[in-house]
Amino acid sequence: DAGITQSPRHKVTETGTPVTLRCHQTENHRYMYWYRQDPGHGLRLIHYSYGVKDTDKGEVSDGYSVSRSKTEDFLLTLESATSSQTSVYFCAISDSTGGGYTFGSGTRLTVV
Amino acid sequence: QKEVEQNSGPLSVPEGAIASLNCTYSDRVSQSFFWYRQYSGKSPELIMSIYSNGDKEDGRFTAQLNKASQYVSLLIRDSQPSDSATYLCAVKLGANNLFFGTGTRLTVIP
Numbered sequence: 001d002a003g004i005t006q007s008p009r010h011k012v013t014e015t016g017t018p019v020t021l022r023c024h025q026t027e028n029h030r031y032m033y034w035y036r037q038d039p040g041h042g043l044r045l046i047h048y049s050y051g052v053k054d055t056d057k058g059e060v061s062d063g064y065s066v067s068r069s070k071t072e073d074f075l076l077t078l079e080s081a082t083s084s085q086t087s088v089y090f091c092a093i094s095d096s097t098g099g100g101y102t103f104g105s106g107t108r109l110t111v112v
Numbered sequence: 113q114k115e116v117e118q119n120s121g122p123l124s125v126p127e128g129a130i131a132s133l134n135c136t137y138s139d140r141v142s143q144s145f146f147w148y149r150q151y152s153g154k155s156p157e158l159i160m161s162i163y164s165n166g167d168k169e170d171g172r173f174t175a176q177l178n179k180a181s182q183y184v185s186l187l188i189r190d191s192q193p194s195d196s197a198t199y200l201c202a203v204k205l206g207a208n209n210l211f212f213g214t215g216t217r218l219t220v221i222p
Contacts, residue, residue, distance in 0.1 A: 031208065042200065042214040043156070050208060058209070090155055097207040098163075100146045103155040 003027040006091050006104040013111055019078040021107050023091030025071075031094040032074040033058075033101060034066060036087040043090065049074055081111045115139060116203050118213035126221050131188040133216050135201030138182070144204035145177055147186045149197045150215065156200055160186060191220045 004025045013019050023032060034046040045058030047066040055066050063085060065077045078085055088108050092101035118135045125131045133147075144163055148156035162168045162175040162184065174187040184203075188195055198215040205211055 033208075033210075035212075040214060043202075043212040045209060045211075048208050056208070098144055098204070100144075100148075100158040100161050100202070101210060102158065106155050 004091060004093055004102060004104040006089075006107050008107060009105065010108045011110070013081050013109070015082060015111055016080050019081050019109065021076045021078075021089055021091075021109070023074045023076070023104060025074075025093050027093060027095070027102075028071060029093040029095045030071075031097070032068065033092040033094070034064075034074070034076045035090045035092060035103075036060065036085075037090060037106075038087050046076065046089075078109075081109075083111050085109065086111045115205060115211040116201055116213040118199075118201050118216050120214060120216060122217040122219060124219045124221055125191050127191060127193060129191050129220075131191045131195065131218055131220070133186040133188075133199050133201075133218070135184045135186075135203075135213055136182055137184070137201075137203045137211075139203070139205050140179075140182065142179075142203045142205055145175070145184045146202040146204075146210070147173075147175060147184075148200040148202060148212075150200060151197045188218075191218075193220045193222050196220050 033048040035043045049055045049068040091104040094101045147160040150156045160175040162177045168175045172189045176185045198217045200215045201213040
């Protein structure tokens with residue numbers, strides 16, 4: 001989607017290394033989210049942000065941290081990557097609490 | 113019990129038929145409901161939102177909501193091969209938590 005970009009698109013990393021995924025939006029939306037998608041589990045919320053420096057945990061937050069120092073950027077960090085964190089990670093944005101989300105193109109992360 | 117449940121399928125329908133996708137949810141206070149379409153290897157795309165009981169139509173798509181039965185469905189009329197995708201039901205629980213079902217894979221056979 002033109003208004004939301006994720007980087008990198010693909011990454012292979014080794015167990016135990018830190019990894020940071022970036023989500024950048026040009027829509028000036030207040031709310032940003034990180035999800036992971038795994039077969040059999042669907043999309044699960046990791047962390048979300050409701051403004052600069054305002055973040056909260058989602059359903060599967062263990063092993064992940066986030067930061068939002070600017071409206072347009074939301075970073076997801078895997079502090080010490082494990083094989084169970086191999087997944088496709090999606091960032092999403094929303095301009096209100098009631099509406100649906102717009103998703104980025106995703107980052108496919110493989111931890112070996 | 114999962115917050116949002118969908119039949120995993122796969123669901124196959126012939127071209128031109130009606131495809132019916134179903135979803136149930138566990139939280140009675142949910143107020144916002146969404147259907148997303150996801151093509152293989154792509155990101156989810158919002159196709160329908162519904163907030164009140166009844167039907168909502170948008171082109172070939174109709175979303176149906178029954179809060180008393182905690183049930184939301186998506187009908188696709190005149191199904192096309194391009195509709196072949198995985199359809200995700202999503203339910204907003206609280207202000208900032210959108211829960212997704214695991215999706216139903218739809219194949220439209222030419």
